[in-house]
Amino acid sequence: MSEIIPVIEARGLYRHYYQGSQVVKALDGVDVTIMPGEFVAVMGPSGSGKSTFMNICGALDQPSGGSVKLDGRDLAGMSRDDLADLRNEVIGFVFQQFNLLPRTSAIANVMLPLRYAGISGPDAVALCERALTAVDLYQRMDHHPNELSGGQQQRVAIARALVTNPKLIFADEPTGALDSVTTVEVLKLFQRLNAEGMTIVMVTHDADVAAYASRCLHFKDGRIIDDVRQSERAAQ
Numbered sequence: 138m139s140e141i142i143p144v145i146e147a148r149g150l151y152r153h154y155y156q157g158s159q160v161v162k163a164l165d166g167v168d169v170t171i172m173p174g175e176f177v178a179v180m181g182p183s184g185s186g187k188s189t190f191m192n193i194c195g196a197l198d199q200p201s202g203g204s205v206k207l208d209g210r211d212l213a214g215m216s217r218d219d220l221a222d223l224r225n226e227v228i229g230f231v232f233q234q235f236n237l238l239p240r241t242s243a244i245a246n247v248m249l250p251l252r253y254a255g256i257s258g259p260d261a262v263a264l265c266e267r268a269l270t271a272v273d274l275y276q277r278m279d280h281h282p283n284e285l286s287g288g289q290q291q292r293v294a295i296a297r298a299l300v301t302n303p304k305l306i307f308a309d310e311p312t313g314a315l316d317s318v319t320t321v322e323v324l325k326l327f328q329r330l331n332a333e334g335m336t337i338v339m340v341t342h343d344a345d346v347a348a349y350a351s352r353c354l355h356f357k358d359g360r361i362i363d364d365v366r367q368s369e370r371a372a373q
């Protein structure tokens with residue numbers, strides 16, 4: 138039987154910023170393993186290191202010390218190009234402000250990561266249609282972002298994250314710009330994608346949002362002070 142490889146394996150992670158004589162310890166010794174199929178919330182006060190953790194595990198930033206393995210591959214010593222390729226292959230990112238191109242249809246937004254992956258033509262269209270179907274927006278694929286609600290725009294961004302069939306979705310405050318109804322809509326979607334096997338790591342300030350995940354990491358002062366398994370909140 139083949140061994141199950143962690144999606145993320147962080148060991149002794151440090152990220153220190155030097156500002157004059159001051160040291161900001163954005164991460165101060167983080168050890169965590171995230172396995173395929175987990176739905177993990179990352180909570181903690183502002184400045185506790187949540188985004189730094191996500192950026193380092195997502196190969197967008199490098200640690201001052203310690204190691205990260207992403208899908209079994211050690212990020213240390215990889216070239217920028219190799220990191221970018223690994224990132225595109227393994228991770229889909231979702232952000233608070235959706236980051237959609239404004240004068241571009243939903244399907245064209247979803248297609249962007251495929252362009253970087255060198256996939257075009259009918260294959261690309263088919264993959265985009267599948268991703269938009271997965272977020273229940275097949276009917277709206279020709280709409281521009283300003284013709285969609287906030288929740289629909291975030292679902293387009295989630296389709297864009299899904300289209301390359303990543304191992305992991307990293308979402309930094311994905312519901313931070315949404316009202317309570319669309320927040321639940323997006324969280325239900327994450328739960329469904331997770332039930333279908335997608336690994337999700339979601340940063341949030343909001344304990345009600347974190348309750349939809351099955352595990353919660355609590356950050357404080359650059360460390361994980363609590364790592365709790367929880368039963369997922371049933372969507373209303």
Ligand SMILES: Nc1ncnc2c1ncn2[C@@H]1O[C@H](COP(=O)(O)OP(=O)(O)OP(=O)(O)O)[C@@H](O)[C@H]1O
Pocket residue numbers: 154156161162163181182183184185186187188189190342
């Ligand atoms: N480029 C930088 N230069 C200096 N300090 C930084 C830099 N980026 C982050 N920091 C500091 O590192 C610490 C952790 O920041 P981080 O963005 O990870 O926090 P966070 O938990 O995501 O906060 P928030 O909830 O406000 O998004 C903070 O004290 C922040 O000021």
Ligand SMILES: [Mg+2]
Pocket residue numbers: 187188189
């Ligand atoms: Mg942050």
